[in-house]
Amino acid sequence: MHELTAENATEYLMRRGMPRPRSVSALGGGVSNTVLLVEMAESRFVLKQALHRLRVEQDWFSDCSRVFRESAAICRLSPYLLPGSLPEVLFEDRENFIFAMTSAPREAETWKTLLLRGEINPQIAGRIGELWIAILRATWRNPRWEIEFGDQTVFDQLRLDPYYRSTARAHPDLAGWFDRLMRESSARRLGLVHGDWSPKNFLIRGDAIMAIDFEVVHFGDPAFDVAFLLNHLALKSFLNSQHKTAYGLAAIKFLEAVRAGLPETPDWLEAATLAHLSALMLARVDGKSPVEYLNGDLRVQVRRAARDLIVRPPSSMAEVFERI
Numbered sequence: 001m002h003e004l005t006a007e008n009a010t011e012y013l014m015r016r017g018m019p020r021p022r023s024v025s026a027l028g029g030g031v032s033n034t035v036l037l038v039e040m041a042e043s044r045f046v047l048k049q050a051l052h053r054l055r056v057e058q059d060w061f062s063d064c065s066r067v068f069r070e071s072a073a074i075c076r077l078s079p080y081l082l083p084g085s086l087p088e089v090l091f092e093d094r095e096n097f098i099f100a101m102t103s104a105p106r107e108a109e110t111w112k113t114l115l116l117r118g119e120i121n122p123q124i125a126g127r128i129g130e131l132w133i134a135i136l137r138a139t140w141r142n143p144r145w146e147i148e149f150g151d152q153t154v155f156d157q158l159r160l161d162p163y164y165r166s167t168a169r170a171h172p173d174l175a176g177w178f179d180r181l182m183r184e185s186s187a188r189r190l191g192l193v194h195g196d197w198s199p200k201n202f203l204i205r206g207d208a209i210m211a212i213d214f215e216v217v218h219f220g221d222p223a224f225d226v227a228f229l230l231n232h233l234a235l236k237s238f239l240n241s242q243h244k245t246a247y248g249l250a251a252i253k254f255l256e257a258v259r260a261g262l263p264e265t266p267d268w269l270e271a272a273t274l275a276h277l278s279a280l281m282l283a284r285v286d287g288k289s290p291v292e293y294l295n296g297d298l299r300v301q302v303r304r305a306a307r308d309l310i311v312r313p314p315s316s317m318a319e320v321f322e323r324i
Contacts, residue, residue, distance in 0.1 A: 129257025162288035227276030
């Protein structure tokens with residue numbers, strides 16, 4: 001496999017018959033990918049290559065072919081979403097586990113950047129909820145989507161094992177609880193799940209929102225995505241406690257959009273979401289991928305709060321923010 005870097009990407013692109021780019025720079029590919037921004041004379045695009053061994057201290061491996069499930073999901077979902085909601089796939093390099101896609105506008109910022117800066121607009125949270133609902137409604141109980149995206153191997157490699165099993169090993173008294181949560185969740189195969197519905201994966205420019213990073217996409221439990229987004233809002237309320245109320249309002253706005261658009265109203269959804277939220281909160285301090293912006297003291301606070309939410313389950317999202 002040709003391992004892509006900002007230094008060798010120009011040669012790689014020219015070998016593919018493309019003109020010399022004006023510049024190539026590394027973007028934040030997280031721990032699981034190499035992501036490069038390519039600036040051409042009159043356009044710009046992104047190259048993404050999946051890593052087999054992830055950039056963390058502990059051993060963590062995943063199948064590189066996940067990158068093509070991501071490109072397939074983007075292509076399949078685009079007709080169901082507003083124009084600009086997803087990038088456009090430009091080409092795939094099957095041999096090297098690379099694909100290219102259009103980039104967001106130059107002025108776009110991640111929602112994570114805005115949230116950490118204290119710019120917490122509940123309307124953005126609501127629109128992200130509507131975007132997620134559009135994906136869910138397009139795939140809800142659809143056997144064709146389940147056949148194409150039903151394999152949950154990568155979800156297990158990148159989420160269940162490093163988040164849930166790893167955290168259970170750090171908290172053996174909760175191992176049974178984590179095991180039950182995973183079993184119950186795996187039995188819910190209802191629609192397409194993004195698997196990383198996180199503020200870092202929404203590029204915001206004015207009223208436009210683009211969702212990216214579908215590498216953990218699978219047909220499964222919708223409660224996981226809902227909890228994943230809510231967990232990031234909860235964690236940021238520890239970091240910026242002066243904005244806790246605003247983060248809570250954003251969480252409620254996101255949930256309102258989700259509830260309003262559900263194709264059905266399953267009676268298990270809220271309890272399942274709150275269980276995943278508690279598990280994810282603990283996983284982001286004691287799993288293989290701890291969140292980078294919480295220091296030692298804040299991690300102690302998150303650990304205490306998450307364990308309390310597991311032992312004494314909350315009845316609502318509003319209660320979660322009251323208790324933390």
